[in-house]
Amino acid sequence: MVRRSGRGAAPDSVVRVVARMLPAPSVMVAAALIVKGYAEVGDGFAAGVIVALAVSLTYVAVGADGAEAVLPVLRHAPKIAVTGLLLALASGFFPLVYGEEPVSHQPAPGEPLTKFGKLELFTQLLMDIGVFLLVVGVLVMLLHQFGRLRGEEKS
Amino acid sequence: MIIAFALAAAVLFGSGAYLLLKRDLVRMVAGIMLISQAAVLTIIASSLNRGQAVIHVGPDDDPSDPLPQALALTALVIGLATVALLLAMVHRVVVVFRTSEQDALAATEAEVEARLERKRQADREEVEGVEGAKEDDAEAIEHEELGRVR
Amino acid sequence: MLLSIALLLPWVAGAVLLIANGRNRAVAWLAVSTLVATLVVLAFLAAEVYGNGNVRVVTGHWPEGIGIVLEADPLGVTFALLSVLVVTAAAAYESVGGVRTRTFPGLVVILAAGLNGLFVTADIFSFYVFFELAMTASYALSAYGGKRRQLRAALVFTAVNLLGSFIFVLSVAGAYRVTGTLAMEQIAERMLEVNPNAVLLIATGFFIAFSVKLGLFPFHFWLPTVYAGARPSVAAILSGAVANIGAYGLLRFGAGLFPQQLEQAGLALIILGAVSILYGGVLAVSRGDVAEMLAYSAIGQVGYVLVALGVAGPVGLVAAVLYSVVNSLNKALLFLASGVRGALVAGAFAIGSLSVAGVPPAAGFVGKLELFRTGILADSTALIVLLVAGSALSLVYMFQVYQRCFWRADPAKAKASPLPQRLIAAGLAVLVLAGALWPEPLLALSGQAVESLTSSSPGAS
Numbered sequence: 001m002v003r004r005s006g007r008g009a010a011p012d013s014v015v016r017v018v019a020r021m022l023p024a025p026s027v028m029v030a031a032a033l034i035v036k037g038y039a040e041v042g043d044g045f046a047a048g049v050i051v052a053l054a055v056s057l058t059y060v061a062v063g064a065d066g067a068e069a070v071l072p073v074l075r076h077a078p079k080i081a082v083t084g085l086l087l088a089l090a091s092g093f094f095p096l097v098y099g100e101e102p103v104s105h106q107p108a109p110g111e112p113l114t115k116f117g118k119l120e121l122f123t124q125l126l127m128d129i130g131v132f133l134l135v136v137g138v139l140v141m142l143l144h145q146f147g148r149l150r151g152e153e154k155s
Numbered sequence: 156m157i158i159a160f161a162l163a164a165a166v167l168f169g170s171g172a173y174l175l176l177k178r179d180l181v182r183m184v185a186g187i188m189l190i191s192q193a194a195v196l197t198i199i200a201s202s203l204n205r206g207q208a209v210i211h212v213g214p215d216d217d218p219s220d221p222l223p224q225a226l227a228l229t230a231l232v233i234g235l236a237t238v239a240l241l242l243a244m245v246h247r248v249v250v251v252f253r254t255s256e257q258d259a260l261a262a263t264e265a266e267v268e269a270r271l272e273r274k275r276q277a278d279r280e281e282v283e284g285v286e287g288a289k290e291d292d293a294e295a296i297e298h299e300e301l302g303r304v305r
Numbered sequence: 306m307l308l309s310i311a312l313l314l315p316w317v318a319g320a321v322l323l324i325a326n327g328r329n330r331a332v333a334w335l336a337v338s339t340l341v342a343t344l345v346v347l348a349f350l351a352a353e354v355y356g357n358g359n360v361r362v363v364t365g366h367w368p369e370g371i372g373i374v375l376e377a378d379p380l381g382v383t384f385a386l387l388s389v390l391v392v393t394a395a396a397a398y399e400s401v402g403g404v405r406t407r408t409f410p411g412l413v414v415i416l417a418a419g420l421n422g423l424f425v426t427a428d429i430f431s432f433y434v435f436f437e438l439a440m441t442a443s444y445a446l447s448a449y450g451g452k453r454r455q456l457r458a459a460l461v462f463t464a465v466n467l468l469g470s471f472i473f474v475l476s477v478a479g480a481y482r483v484t485g486t487l488a489m490e491q492i493a494e495r496m497l498e499v500n501p502n503a504v505l506l507i508a509t510g511f512f513i514a515f516s517v518k519l520g521l522f523p524f525h526f527w528l529p530t531v532y533a534g535a536r537p538s539v540a541a542i543l544s545g546a547v548a549n550i551g552a553y554g555l556l557r558f559g560a561g562l563f564p565q566q567l568e569q570a571g572l573a574l575i576i577l578g579a580v581s582i583l584y585g586g587v588l589a590v591s592r593g594d595v596a597e598m599l600a601y602s603a604i605g606q607v608g609y610v611l612v613a614l615g616v617a618g619p620v621g622l623v624a625a626v627l628y629s630v631v632n633s634l635n636k637a638l639l640f641l642a643s644g645v646r647g648a649l650v651a652g653a654f655a656i657g658s659l660s661v662a663g664v665p666p667a668a669g670f671v672g673k674l675e676l677f678r679t680g681i682l683a684d685s686t687a688l689i690v691l692l693v694a695g696s697a698l699s700l701v702y703m704f705q706v707y708q709r710c711f712w713r714a715d716p717a718k719a720k721a722s723p724l725p726q727r728l729i730a731a732g733l734a735v736l737v738l739a740g741a742l743w744p745e746p747l748l749a750l751s752g753q754a755v756e757s758l759t760s761s762s763p764g765a766s
Contacts, residue, residue, distance in 0.1 A: 085320045103365040194474040201482035233437045260457045
């Protein structure tokens with residue numbers, strides 16, 4: 001954890017610069033992993049872990065308060081996690097509306113796909129995005145919780 | 156291969172169990188983590204096979220069994236969640252008790268035990284009200300302490 | 306459809322409630338109404354299952370054997386109904402008194418989702434996943450209250466039960482290794498051809514995992530601290546709903562998946578159960594505190610379930626199901642009643658006490674009666690003597706505490722609790738009474754549950 005009170009050295013400038021630059025590209029890598037997930041290695045979980053790793057470096061470099069000042073979206077981690085969970089649940093259970101079993105694909109195998117450029121749209125993509133959001137949200141919540149320990153003990 | 160896995164899992168489980176018996180709560184958590192890893196390793200060892208990923212297997216390819224991979228992944232995630240929860244609890248304990256030694260926790264229990272004993276004594280001697288008030292005091296003090304820590 | 310809704314409803318509601326502020330009264334009552342709605346859905350599902358046979362869902366259009374199978378059978382539905390009922394009562398009880406932490410309502414609803422899931426799944430790994438969902442929620446719940454004792458209770462509870470869960474995973478890995486499948490039906494079939502030593506090892510693993518949840522004798526060490534330390538509503542949830550996982554698991558895995566091993570281990574189970582009964586009874590008599598007495602009594606009570614399971618055969622299993630149902634209601638009633646004061650409560654507590662002791666007119670009587678029948682069927686004098694001794698002990702400790710709590714003029718704590726809280730306790734008491742005055746439905750349910758259990762396992766008869 002970061003020692004802001006002068007005990008031990010603050011992380012050096014390299015770490016801070018890398019930490020600042022890393023989150024944006026990590027989101028790109030995550031997006032690639034989610035899209036590739038159906039033909040090659042990758043899925044929402046791995047993507048989520050990668051983004052969370054990048055974010056965790058920010059926490060190490062500038063501390064919990066600093067990280068949340070740089071990336072204000074981190075403050076909404078619980079909401080992100082719940083949104084992700086709801087999205088995943090929705091994509092799992094919506095076939096009930098059609099009277100089908102939960103976790104069925106839509107469109108079903110063999111049916112024509114909607115394509116967006118080279119991206120093939122189907123409900124599993126939604127599920128993976130949900131898992132991605134859930135993982136990022138939960139891991140950031142943990143970082144938030146444990147990143148503040150030292151400060152809390154002192155007060 | 157199986158023997159290597161078995162040994163590794165055994166060592167993990169053994170070290171985990173050893174750490175679990177330590178007084179320090181953080182070590183206890185580390186022990187539980189190691190044991191959870193031993194469980195994941197056992198899942199992998201019990202059914203690992205190499206081969207093509209099942210998403211596109213040709214007619215001649217050997218597919219690898221995706222189930223143990225899914226199981227291991229799920230077990231890892233669940234392990235992560237529970238260990239995080241446990242760590243949060245230990246943190247809370249450190250804040251409230253100001254120590255991460257189990258002795259301090261045991262002392263609290265002994266205190267409660269002693270209070271109960273006093274109450275039983277009072278019961279026998281039919282002294283009422285006095286002990287009850289004392290107990291409420293103790294609770295109030297505890298509350299205050301918690302409030303201050305927060 | 307009903308089955309999926311019974312899962313979906315508490316899951317979604319729980320997720321949303323987790324970020325809402327639970328100290329808000331509206332949020333707490335929203336949680337309670339979700340639970341009530343789940344209960345209604347489960348009741349319809351139960352009617353369907355009991356009327357037209359099992360409800361089965363295979364996820365994702367997969368052929369059976371690949372997709373995860375969810376199957377609601379009488380046993381699972383009975384336990385799901387019971388557990389959600391207890392959770393609902395405890396949540397309503399806490400909502401009346403005012404919820405103290407943000408997360409309590411969300412956690413309770415998530416717990417219900419996990420319990421529902423694990424009672425209706427027919428796949429051992431998704432059983433584990435739902436089991437962890439429910440357990441994680443209950444770990445967090447056990448710290449509810451936030452005082453030192455609760456914190457310590459939560460820590461002990463979490464550490465010990467996590468170990469139990471890992472042993473469960475190890476057994477799942479073993480079962481997959483030897484059978485190559487995770488669906489319960491197929492496991493039961495293929496286990497017959499597996500090396501019996503390996504099967505015994507796996508079955509023992511499952512037994513240990515569930516015994517830890519249930520707090521049976523050699524694995525009980527965590528239980529008194531936790532039940533006595535937690536708040537009454539949480540203790541009611543833990544002993545009335547979460548402990549059901551252990552009883553259900555022993556029934557489902559023992560009688561459903563490993564009937565031969567169950568038969569082999571019969572004597573060992575009876576001995577363990579007997580030790581549980583005596584140990585729990587004797588220590589409960591020696592304790593003065595209500596919560597602690599109830600905790601030790603819980604150890605003793607699950608001993609009866611284990612004895613019935615050890616006798617096995619249709620009669621033993623019916624007794625085990627019936628006794629777990631009655632016991633879970635008793636415990637919920639007693640823990641909730643122990644937290645309140647005022648009119649009605651003494652009566653409710655007395656009914657709970659009678660039920661634990663197995664004296665008419667309370668549902669415990671029916672349970673004890675079935676147990677005596679198993680004892681006579683097993684033709685064992687020792688067993689019957691044990692049952693009588695256990696009942697006598699429970700009568701002693703229950704009324705010792707009753708006397709201390711309700712017969713003593715208590716000027717310091719004469720303030721009565723809110724009426725709705727007392728009504729919840731009284732409602733549970735009425736349920737316990739009804740179970741004894743009109744026991745046929747209960748008996749029929751247990752009978753059908755056991756039938757569904759044994760008919761699905763090929764090696765049973």
